Amino acid sequence: MSEHISSVKLYITIWIALMVGTILTVMAARIDLGVFNPIVALAIASTKAVLVVLFFMHVKYTHEKLTKLVIVTAIFFFLILLALTMADYGTRLWT
Amino acid sequence: MATAALETGERETYLNREYGVKSWLLTVDHKRIALLYLMGITFFFFVGGFFALLIRLELLTPAGDLVQADTYNKLFTMHGQVMVFFFLIPAVPAVLGNFLIPIMIGAKDLAFPRINLLSWYLYIIGGLLMVYTILSGGVDTGWTFYTPLSTEFLNTNVVSAALAVFVSGFSSILTGLNFIVTIHRMRAPGMTWNRLPLFVWAHYATSIIQVLGTPVVAIAIVLVALERLFHLGIFNPSLGGDPLLFQHLFWFYSHPAVYIMILPGMGIVSEIVCCFSRKRIFGYKAMALALLGIAVVGFLVWAHHMFVAGISLYAALIFSLLTYFVGVPSAIKVFNWTSTMYKGSIRYQTPMLYAFGFIGLFTIGGLTGLFLACLGIDVHVTDTYFVVAHFHYIMVGGMVMAYLGGMHFWWPKISGKMYPEGWGRLAALLVFVGFNLTFFPQFILGYMGMPRRYWDYSHSPEFQILNVLSTAGATVLAVGYLLPMIYFVWSMRYGKAAPDNPWNAAGLEWMIPSPPSTFNFEEEPVVTWEAYNYDEIKENEEVPVAH
Amino acid sequence: MHTSSTATVNHEAHDNPALLHYFATAEQQKDAASLGMWIFLITEIMFFGGMFCAYLVYRYWYFGDFAAGSSSLSLTLGTINTIVLIGSSLTVALAVRCAQVGKKKAIVVNLILTILLGLAFLGIKAKEYKDKFDEHHIPGQASFFLEGHIPRHPDIPVNQRHAQIYFSLYFALTGMHALHMIIGVGLFSFLTWKATQGTFGPGYYTPLENGGLYWHFVDIVWIYLFPLLYLIDRHP
Numbered sequence: 109m110s111e112h113i114s115s116v117k118l119y120i121t122i123w124i125a126l127m128v129g130t131i132l133t134v135m136a137a138r139i140d141l142g143v144f145n146p147i148v149a150l151a152i153a154s155t156k157a158v159l160v161v162l163f164f165m166h167v168k169y170t171h172e173k174l175t176k177l178v179i180v181t182a183i184f185f186f187l188i189l190l191a192l193t194m195a196d197y198g199t200r201l202w203t
Numbered sequence: 204m205a206t207a208a209l210e211t212g213e214r215e216t217y218l219n220r221e222y223g224v225k226s227w228l229l230t231v232d233h234k235r236i237a238l239l240y241l242m243g244i245t246f247f248f249f250v251g252g253f254f255a256l257l258i259r260l261e262l263l264t265p266a267g268d269l270v271q272a273d274t275y276n277k278l279f280t281m282h283g284q285v286m287v288f289f290f291l292i293p294a295v296p297a298v299l300g301n302f303l304i305p306i307m308i309g310a311k312d313l314a315f316p317r318i319n320l321l322s323w324y325l326y327i328i329g330g331l332l333m334v335y336t337i338l339s340g341g342v343d344t345g346w347t348f349y350t351p352l353s354t355e356f357l358n359t360n361v362v363s364a365a366l367a368v369f370v371s372g373f374s375s376i377l378t379g380l381n382f383i384v385t386i387h388r389m390r391a392p393g394m395t396w397n398r399l400p401l402f403v404w405a406h407y408a409t410s411i412i413q414v415l416g417t418p419v420v421a422i423a424i425v426l427v428a429l430e431r432l433f434h435l436g437i438f439n440p441s442l443g444g445d446p447l448l449f450q451h452l453f454w455f456y457s458h459p460a461v462y463i464m465i466l467p468g469m470g471i472v473s474e475i476v477c478c479f480s481r482k483r484i485f486g487y488k489a490m491a492l493a494l495l496g497i498a499v500v501g502f503l504v505w506a507h508h509m510f511v512a513g514i515s516l517y518a519a520l521i522f523s524l525l526t527y528f529v530g531v532p533s534a535i536k537v538f539n540w541t542s543t544m545y546k547g548s549i550r551y552q553t554p555m556l557y558a559f560g561f562i563g564l565f566t567i568g569g570l571t572g573l574f575l576a577c578l579g580i581d582v583h584v585t586d587t588y589f590v591v592a593h594f595h596y597i598m599v600g601g602m603v604m605a606y607l608g609g610m611h612f613w614w615p616k617i618s619g620k621m622y623p624e625g626w627g628r629l630a631a632l633l634v635f636v637g638f639n640l641t642f643f644p645q646f647i648l649g650y651m652g653m654p655r656r657y658w659d660y661s662h663s664p665e666f667q668i669l670n671v672l673s674t675a676g677a678t679v680l681a682v683g684y685l686l687p688m689i690y691f692v693w694s695m696r697y698g699k700a701a702p703d704n705p706w707n708a709a710g711l712e713w714m715i716p717s718p719p720s721t722f723n724f725e726e727e728p729v730v731t732w733e734a735y736n737y738d739e740i741k742e743n744e745e746v747p748v749a750h
Numbered sequence: 751m752h753t754s755s756t757a758t759v760n761h762e763a764h765d766n767p768a769l770l771h772y773f774a775t776a777e778q779q780k781d782a783a784s785l786g787m788w789i790f791l792i793t794e795i796m797f798f799g800g801m802f803c804a805y806l807v808y809r810y811w812y813f814g815d816f817a818a819g820s821s822s823l824s825l826t827l828g829t830i831n832t833i834v835l836i837g838s839s840l841t842v843a844l845a846v847r848c849a850q851v852g853k854k855k856a857i858v859v860n861l862i863l864t865i866l867l868g869l870a871f872l873g874i875k876a877k878e879y880k881d882k883f884d885e886h887h888i889p890g891q892a893s894f895f896l897e898g899h900i901p902r903h904p905d906i907p908v909n910q911r912h913a914q915i916y917f918s919l920y921f922a923l924t925g926m927h928a929l930h931m932i933i934g935v936g937l938f939s940f941l942t943w944k945a946t947q948g949t950f951g952p953g954y955y956t957p958l959e960n961g962g963l964y965w966h967f968v969d970i971v972w973i974y975l976f977p978l979l980y981l982i983d984r985h986p
Contacts, residue, residue: 130976139985160973193451433889
């Protein structure tokens with residue numbers, strides 16, 4: 109099997125990045141950013157998630173394009189669930 | 204070519220390789236698992252059908268005089284739940300899909316045979332939970348479990364029914380997962396995506412829906428159960444919740460679910476139409492893309508079940524528009540089947556009769572769906588018999604006919620025996636006549652304003668004559684369904700032995716013996732021909748065998 | 751039409767006892783297992799996704815009450831739990847790496863660390879649940895009461911019905927997550943046992959890799975749950 113083997117250094121680096129992200133998100137929550145608070149929180153969370161997917165779950169080094177297609181498909185349909193549901197809730201009070 | 208010969212001199216097949224209950228209950232052979240599913244599917248079809256007959260008997264007269272009102276609610280609820288979750292969703296994939304997909308792609312088995320067996324056990328456990336629900340008093344929420352009726356106001360077995368659906372849903376997810384991995388990873392050399400039978404494409408598209416949609420209804424049901432058990436208010440307006448949220452989560456799955464039911468049937472119809480027209484499918488790529496298109500767009504339309512429930516008008520407009528779009532790929536398929544038949548050499552054996560029935564009845568059902576997509580019309584006919592007729596045209600006139608057509612088409616391969624063709628055609632005719640007599644009057648009833656789920660219509664006695672016609676039709680339909688059960692069983696003992704390829708059909712499954720040996724192929728096939736190569740298969744000529 | 755005469759003679763079966771007979775090569779089997787696990791994970795995305803949808807709807811409707819509920823959670827314990835879980839993802843990734851390079855003893859060490867961190871997470875979660883019980887923040891109970899007011903609006907008290915919906919979703923989301931952690935700990939206990947028998951090495955570590963994928967997924971769910979549940983409107 110010609111699998112890519114990441115170095116211990118890479119894993120530790122990603123781990124540190126995830127720690128930093130955690131601390132950042134707690135700090136950002138303590139500051140009043142108005143409507144940007146949830147946006148920043150989700151952005152940091154998504155960055156952390158992407159790091160886990162790419163490096164801990166080895167998606168960056170896979171030779172399989174199908175894996176990426178599967179992930180993107182799931183995210184797409186999840187967002188459809190949220191978006192079209194909110195299309196109802198967001199417009200219920202419109203006249 | 205070496206085949207194992209048993210002591211009796213018989214060729215070894217997947218049926219006679221091992222005998223005994225344990226060899227069936229612990230099998231990992233996809234073909235045996237398909238037959239295990241067939242037992243369950245047939246059982247639940249009759250359970251659901253029994254409830255339907257009671258409903259039709261009650262509706263013979265305007266007064267509610269056969270059963271109590273609450274009992275009637277239980278009848279239509281359990282008819283719906285049993286038919287949807289324990290018959291329609293699993294029937295084609297778990298029986299025909301399981302049996303045929305590995306063979307059609309040139310593989311020895313599915314990617315995960317033990318998970319396949321687990322799927323069956325989950326289906327049975329879910330089924331037993333459903334039987335328990337029925338025997339211990341039933342459930343009367345409607346098959347849709349709408350809240351807060353299901354969470355707060357009913358004393359019936361909502362939790363066990365919900366659990367039954369949850370467990371069977373998990374079975375469905377694992378089957379879909381198995382099929383996707385199998386089709387991606389287990390195709391024989393030369394079996395490229397462009398050479399796959401449309402039956403396989405159909406199950407691929409179905410499996411995508413199964414893995415993406417089912418989990419959402421699973422969590423919706425879990426939340427209903429939690430709400431019931433812990434007095435939560437997630438879907439309860441008096442506790443601050445929104446009943447429409449349940450409906451959003453429920454229909455996000457349940458609309459694509461109807462495509463889980465119909466896409467495999469469309470795959471069957473493509474196989475049958477090509478064989479009995481002796482022609483390649485018209486527009487192979489368009490047919491494959493249409494299957495995927497239905498699967499994808501089918502996820503975007505769910506709130507058309509909620510037009511009058513209280514969603515915003517703007518959301519309703521969006522969903523109405525998207526619902527019109529989903530009709531397009533289905534229409535493409537109907538045009539392509541018709542074009543396949545044009546200038547073909549048509550044969551009218553039983554499978555083809557069912558395929559004709561499917562194409563006509565699915566078209567009517569599908570077109571009436573477009574009526575319902577129109578907000579102005581939907582306001583008047585929603586929750587009437589118009590809707591009931593619409594979905595029965597697709598599910599019964601479409602999917603059940605495709606299922607029966609497929610069972611007849613592949614019965615020789617599965618059992619090694621021929622069914623009696625005369626009886627087959629008679630049954631198909633009875634099903635077609637009985638079906639139309641049952642459900643066409645319901646379009647008119649709905650248009651005239653008869654509400655669904657009503658046990659008593661004595662305020663409108665003018666509905667009676669159409670109801671009587673409908674019940675008469677249901678009786679004919681029941682006979683039509685009973686006949687194949689009888690002659691299939693009869694054929695296992697007394698039927699003529701089937702050759703490898705009784706229909707002179709194209710496809711890898713017709714190049715191996717009937718019934719197949721346990722590992723399907725003596726040697727892994729190498730595919731060098733396109734799908735539906737009917738121009739290469741001469742009439743009455745022995746088709747070269749794969750082994 | 752041709753049939754292949756050598757394709758099914760399976761030399762690999764002799765080298766790799768884990769190769770199942772209906773696969774042509776070990777690589778095909780590994781690719782199938784990997785794809786299977788990824789598809790299972792997307793079903794989990796949609797499963798949790800339904801609850802995230804419910805959360806989104808009610809946070810949109812009842813933002814103030816959600817913020818009040820969020821403030822009643824312990825930020826300290828939540829942050830510690832996040833750090834613990836991310837640490838366990840590191841140890842899982844290292845365990846798989848050890849298998850890839852053949853350090854069989856180190857696999858066991860990393861797997862045990864993963865399990866310990868997972869159990870630590872569950873222990874802290876149990877403590878948080880107990881705190882909610884003691885503070886009468888269990889939804890659906892007659893004794894439920896979330897004291898206080900909407901953040902920065904001292905004149906608007908918390909709406910108890912809306913707050914109960916926040917806690918319903920809090921328990922549903924974290925409870926379902928914890929259930930997946932428990933299953934994960936069970937799964938990894940099995941994998942640790944197998945590792946002690948020397949099953950995993952550079953030639954075969956598929957169950958480790960796929961178990962790792964599952965664990966990382968559960969970690970990612972928490973990465974989203976933490977800000978969504980603990981960090982609503984936490985600023986003064």
